[in-house]
Amino acid sequence: MNYNLAQRFLDNVKKHPDKLAFVIPKGIESLDSYTELKITYKDFYHEVSKYRNGLIESGYKKGDRVIILAPISEKTYAFMLALFSLGMVAVFLDPGIGIKKILNAISDSGAKAIISIDKLLKYHLLIPQLWFKKKYSVDKKRVGIRAFDELHSNEVSEFTPESLNELDHALITFTSGSTGRSKGSDRNMKNVKEQIKSIEENWNCSSDTVDFPSFPMFGFMNVLCGITTVVPAVDFANIAKFNAEVVIHQMEKWNITRMCGSFAFNKKIVDYLKENNKQVKSLKNLAFGGCPVTKDFCENLSIVYPNSKCEIIYGSTEVAPISTVEVNELLNSKGQGFLVGRPYTGVQLGIVKLPTHISEFDEREHTPYEVKNGDVGEVIIKGNHVVQTYVDNPKATRENKILSVNGQRWHRTGDCGRIDERGRLWLVGRTKDTITNAGKEVHPYPIEEVLDGIQDINRSAIIQNNKGITIFIEGNLVNTLRDKVSSIIKDSGLQEFKIKVISKIPVDDRHNSKINRVKLREMHV
The missing domain is CATH 3.40.50.12780 (ANL, N-terminal domain)
Structure with missing residues (x-):
């Protein structure tokens, strides 16, 4: 074969x-x-x-x-x-x-x-x-x-x-x-064959699909699936900066039926459509990912895309897709963290607390390290479309992969999450960004989500280093608002911290939407 x-x-x-x-x-x-x-x-x-x-x-x-x-x-x-x-x-x-x-x-x-x-x-x-x-x-x-x-x-x-x-x-x-x-x-x-299989099984790949992907690799995948790709009129090196009028023109002219991309890319389009009282009625499937999204953004999707199924896809370079949740379910769900839904068929997911050094499991697999249902742990993934190794980098493979007795490897996502009573995955932060306070672990996403919901705060980020905990705020923080922020932080279990207002919280270069905590530490901590 x-x-x-x-x-x-x-x-x-x-x-x-x-x-x-x-x-x-x-x-x-x-x-x-x-x-x-x-x-x-x-x-x-x-x-x-x-x-x-x-x-x-x-x-x-x-x-x-x-x-x-x-x-x-x-x-x-x-x-x-x-x-x-x-x-x-x-x-x-x-x-x-x-x-x-x-x-x-x-x-x-x-x-x-x-x-x-x-x-x-x-x-x-x-x-x-x-x-x-x-x-x-x-x-x-x-x-x-x-x-x-x-x-x-x-x-x-x-x-x-x-x-x-x-x-x-x-x-x-x-x-x-x-x-x-x-x-x-x-x-x-x-690996690539299984990834395409997963995409075809879980996303619309019919013969009349017209795709509009802001993730460049999807254009390549599409010719293997036999569908039409309209390449968005954007500079992929700076995905958040583009002429929305031109992009909307493309969508309307070609009756786009499927679209994927980052939150930053999609938000600019949605904002333009809403401000100009326009809709794209041809769109049937919208998927986005790359970072947590706001509920305000999600509420606008049904207005500008009245006929589309809108979903959030959780994945990474090493394994995509992992899980999905429809936007309507996200809007109607309450919980701490960012809901990313249920794993796709063929994806085995574990929530674990692993020892400092581990490179392989015995015949019990991850079972000895699993946390109780509802507790937070590291998210690990196994499946046929999971990348097994890093090229010419055995050290990175040892640090980020765990070998099973059957020869297949689990991927350590580096994300912290929990499974709720309905079998859905909630992300609460990255393992390297976990805050240790009085012997307890505190995760940033749930706190940042509350802060980001406050009027006049554009974005927040919590960072810990050897000098302590810093709450970064992008926005206008008057004294009364500062008191409110302090109260929220203390309610989360953190008592000693400093609040710092900055003009712009840096985001990742790829998606232009995920907080770049490495750069934030370098710049301000």
């Missing part, structure tokens, strides 16, 4: 060659400059074939790794599929993780080549991580920098994907590194 997922794409080309594969936006700054490039499955096949032949002509072979750090376009998607077809490994770097983590990821990738932009590559002589890699620029050729078009042959030919087994490398994606250095998740063919 050939596990090469490029075969799924070839099957889709034969099934519907004239169906639209991609609608690529151009001139995204305004409606006056906006244009589109429409690509059918047959057209896309030709582009994949040309890149495949270009890679062969340039001497690349099965197993070679190539970094893709370039704007999302029809070219980068076709190039990725060409890599897959040859059994090469695409190392996908999200520009949203920030330059420091990008350079670390380049160093850790083991790649032979990088596809990127002149803004980075022009400094290649000053960046040791780039010295021994072939460098291709998508926008400007220089001395020592090849043009990306050199990998694009003029020849189109029929091809058969390289034969692969289920454990062959497919894709390497790097974590956001929200608690430190980004890690390369080593996705093999079986």
Whole structure:
């Protein structure tokens, strides 16, 4: 059996060659400059074939790794599929993780080549991580920098994907590194196949689906599922900054039926629609994640998307999806923390208190470490679509994975949570952000949720270090409000703390919505 997922794409080309594969936006700054490039499955096949032949002509072979750090376009998607077809490994770097983590990821990738932009590559002589890699620029050729078009042959030919087994490398994606250095998740063919299977079983992937994903990897997954992707008119390196008028125009023109993305991306669209008394009636499925969301935002979804099922998806780079909850259920639920719902079929979830050093379970699995139902512990996950290792990083694998007797690994999410009486998962914080006070553990999410609900407070964050506990407030904190905040904090069990008002609480570079506590500590504590 050939596990090469490029075969799924070839099957889709034969099934519907004239169906639209991609609608690529151009001139995204305004409606006056906006244009589109429409690509059918047959057209896309030709582009994949040309890149495949270009890679062969340039001497690349099965197993070679190539970094893709370039704007999302029809070219980068076709190039990725060409890599897959040859059994090469695409190392996908999200520009949203920030330059420091990008350079670390380049160093850790083991790649032979990088596809990127002149803004980075022009400094290649000053960046040791780039010295021994072939460098291709998508926008400007220089001395020592090849043009990306050199990998694009003029020849189109029929091809058969390289034969692969289920454990062959497919894709390497790097974590956001929200608690430190980004890690390369080593996705093999079986892992990606199972992830696509989970998506197809749990989300609308019908033949008439028109997807609008702000998570770039979904565009690649979509051609394997045979559906149409309209790429949002955004800069994926700064997902929260875009012209909402242009994005709404795309949604209305193409009758978007499915959409996913971060809270920051979705909130801007929802705010624009509500302010302009507009609705998108074609949307049937909306999923978002990346951080806790506000109830005010959720209440507006049914107004602007009257025909859509709206759900929150919990997942991570190493395993997605994990669980889901519909927005209506979230609005009608009360509890401490952030409700992320019930695990998907095929996901085994445990809430545990683990010893400091543990790398494998015995035949009892996680049972000896499970907490009582309703108690808080670390969330661990096992399933066929869970990434098993980090690329070339056995230390990170030992620290974040636990081996079962059957050879499969549990993933330590680093999240703290609890299971309620209805079998639903609530997240209360990250393990590294747990606050220790008078011998008891206090978790930040429930407290921050209450503070964020106060008028004039935009966002809050609780940080502890060796100097004590600090409550950061982004907003206007008058004296009466300061007293209210102090009272809430004391009611949570914390008695000694200081309150600090700052202009902006930093958020993660990828989703532009999750609190960047590492940066917050560096800046203020």
